[in-house]
Amino acid sequence: MFVKIFRILGRNIRDSFKSVFRNFSLSLASIACIVITLIVVSIAMILSFNVNNFTKAVERDMTIVAFLNRDISLERIEEIKDEINVINYVESFTFEDKMTISEEMMEESSDFDSILGKYEQREDNPLLDAFQIKVTDINQIENVANQISEIDGVYNVKYGEGMVEQLVSVFDIVKKISYGVVIALVIVTAFLISNTIKITIFSRKREIEIMRLVGASNINIKIPFIFEGLFLGLFGSVIPVLVTIFGYEALYNTFNGQVISPFIQLIVPLPFTYFVSIALIAIGILVGMFGSWRAVKKYLKI
């Protein structure tokens, strides 16, 4: 029984493969359609992943800076550390001692050296001790900042109010739009390919009729066409995969991995383009099979 099924399946695959080449001009139409749409899908995917990547990078860099009162005691600083620790959504924080900061500044520039050099005692230092706090969820940054500002001994809290919220909501919209575009493109591709294959299968109505005549069941008829769709999708994804892998690499090298400013970093090509390629092949195959299946169904008497 299994031997028989595999034998039939093997023949179906062989015949589908032959059929792609024997109906080459028709296959070419379907393949061209798949190639073009998959390239567009690839571009949309690369764009949306990069926007996503950039958004995440920016979000990672977002920090809350909490300045402490100038006359704060070292004991109180230790207490504040414990208090920050128990706040929700705090990922990590660092304490920046005002003496360390002033030393760094003095090393950086002789101007600072001449001004800050006068204050050798901690009590005299005009700078403020500060905490830098990172949050786990960018949407909670305001909430966390508010909680920290209420801690006794905290003088002031800065986190780029207003700008952060705006940036977050813009990124959110961009992310949603780019995902939407990719999904819409895949669906449109599926139907476009389905219709192209339908047109090409129309010319093979006779073939289906003869298959029925010699005793092919509906499954017998459908399977070779579905495999044919699989091959069309597979062949159709070759060029988009090459374009993705080499095109993105070239793009990355031309821009030195960044767009406009070092602030906007591109995703490193490998293994990123491999993932995109696998997705493209999968989309090509599924969409090709779906297209054939939908197209052949029309010509079967069920």
Add this chain to the structure above:
Amino acid sequence: MDLIRIKNVEKTYKTGVTAIYDLSLNIEKGEFVFIIGSTGCGKSTLIKMLYREEKPTSGIINIGGINVSKLKNRNVYKIRRKIGVVFQDFKLLPKLTVYENVAFALEIFGLPTSEVHSKVIKSLELVGLKHKAKNYPHQLSGGEQQRVAIARAIVNGPKLLICDEPTGNLDESTSMEIMKVLEEINKLGTTIIMVTHDTEIVDKMKKRVILLDSGRIVKDYKEGEYVREDI
């Protein structure tokens, strides 16, 4: 023993045209039967119901134990695998070679390749086209194409071979070649039903002849009874 039992079959198309009126007919195993009649007499409808391309409006058609009239569309293949059909326009797949066209009918059953090969070669030998196995249909003459179609129809050893005007597109001498092939197949035990309007062939063959007119059987000539009238 009867291979085909047709009982009180009536066929009315959706357009309201009735093609067959209350037709009953038995055909024995191993018979060679001609169905003749003028255009529109219902002979095409009758054989289309035999291979279940059409469904009778009422009545029973039983072929070798299968009630064809009750067969659902998705089960049509069950009867198609038991009978062979040959058409006026051959219905070969132009993109497949002669060998592939014949093998096609066997491969869908999942037969082992060696068995497919031996059956296809045997079938092509029977119609005398073994040497053209690698050709494509368009490289063959009309008569040869029809012989390929016959080879495909008989390759899985059907009990019944239905021929719908198999000589309609062929000249006289080619037609007689086809008839010789069919007679040979009949001698090997396959029942043959052939629809034709070529009364000359019918006259020469001296077989059972069923004359249809306006959807009814007007005359059922026994073997050798039929004499062509319009000479």
